[in-house]
Amino acid sequence: MLELYLDTADVEQVARFNECLPVKGVTTNPSILANSGIGLNQVLPVLAKILGSDARFHVQVVSQTVENMVKEARQIAALPYDMVIKVPATELGLAAIKLMKAEAIPVLATAVYSAHQGFLAALCGADYLAPYVNRIDAMGGDGVGVVADLQLLLDRHRLACKILPASFKNTQQALDVLKLGVGAITLPVDVAEQMFGHPAVQPAVDQFTRD
Ligand code: G3P
Numbered sequence: 001m002l003e004l005y006l007d008t009a010d011v012e013q014v015a016r017f018n019e020c021l022p023v024k025g026v027t028t029n030p031s032i033l034a035n036s037g038i039g040l041n042q043v044l045p046v047l048a049k050i051l052g053s054d055a056r057f058h059v060q061v062v063s064q065t066v067e068n069m070v071k072e073a074r075q076i077a078a079l080p081y082d083m084v085i086k087v088p089a090t091e092l093g094l095a096a097i098k099l100m101k102a103e104a105i106p107v108l109a110t111a112v113y114s115a116h117q118g119f120l121a122a123l124c125g126a127d128y129l130a131p132y133v134n135r136i137d138a139m140g141g142d143g144v145g146v147v148a149d150l151q152l153l154l155d156r157h158r159l160a161c162k163i164l165p166a167s168f169k170n171t172q173q174a175l176d177v178l179k180l181g182v183g184a185i186t187l188p189v190d191v192a193e194q195m196f197g198h199p200a201v202q203p204a205v206d207q208f209t210r211d
Contacts, residue, residue, distance in 0.1 A: 003184035005058070006192060007166060009036035009043050013189045015050045020196075025056035027130075027166065027186040029086065029110070048081055058108050058128070058164075058186075060086035061096075069096035070103075077105045084128065086110040089121040101125030108164060113141075115149035122154060122161040128184065132167035133177060143167075144176040151180050171195055 003024040006014055009032050017023055026047055033040060040059060048055055061072040069092070073085040085100060087093045089109040100107050101124065108128035109121030113136055118129040129150060133143030147165050154161055162183030168174050168191045177185065187195070 002178075002182075003056070003162070003164070005056075005164070005184065005186035007032065007186040007188045009033055009038060009047075010189060011043065011046050011050065014047055017189075017192055018050055021192070023051060024054075024184070025051060025058070025082070027058040027086075027108075027164070029060045030062050044079065044081060054082070056082040056084060058084045058086050060088075060110060064092075066092050066095045066099065069093070070099045073100050073105050073107075074103070084108050086130070087126075089117050089126075089129075094120060094124050097121060097124045097126055110166070112150075113139075113146070115146050115153060118146075118150045118163075119153045119157075122150075122157075122159045126161055128162050128164045130164050130166045130186070133165050133173050134167040134169040136167075137169075137173070143173065144180070147177045147182065148180050151182060 004022060005025050005027045006017055006023060007027050009028050014026060059076050061069045063069045063072045076085055077083050084106040086108045087097050088111040097107050107126045108130055109126040110130040112118040112129050112131040118131055121129055131146050136143035136146055147163060150163055164184035164186060165177045165182055166186045168187060171191060171194045174191055
């Protein structure tokens, strides 16, 4: 079953969408947390209360060395929630992922901009890969194409790794990666809203009400 995440630390929006969608959990990154003005230790218990005990949280390490990334991952993984550690899929990040997986720490390789980069992270044992669809598009690339290549590589090599595409600016990008059969997706609030907010829907419902 597809894992649906919200790419936000906005607790009101998470509560809102949890009412009407099967939200698996929340993904954050350092920018999202910085913009929310609320720290991880404050926001996690609130999100866990909203989403319940099955909720999964993807939280990124900010350390700059392999050793410190692994230490930070251990601390995050020890929190009393279902935690997945986001690690940028750089050269150092891949080294850290190998060490984390040797300790069975759940890992998402993030900041994936190419299929080959993501594939290497999967080979290192990452449980999830987060290609940045819109950021790739914005650089003149093909974000959906990268996801398609990655899904094909994972299937061909029978790697037990889920693609969790991130960075969306419109519903078409989200629809296109969902059509590829990805195992997960994380949507920003505005795109999640647009998914069921077609402008013709409410007028149709209003007309039914009047009739
Ligand atoms: O965590 C990655 C994702 O949040 C990036 O989204 O909109 O900043 O490209 P965006």
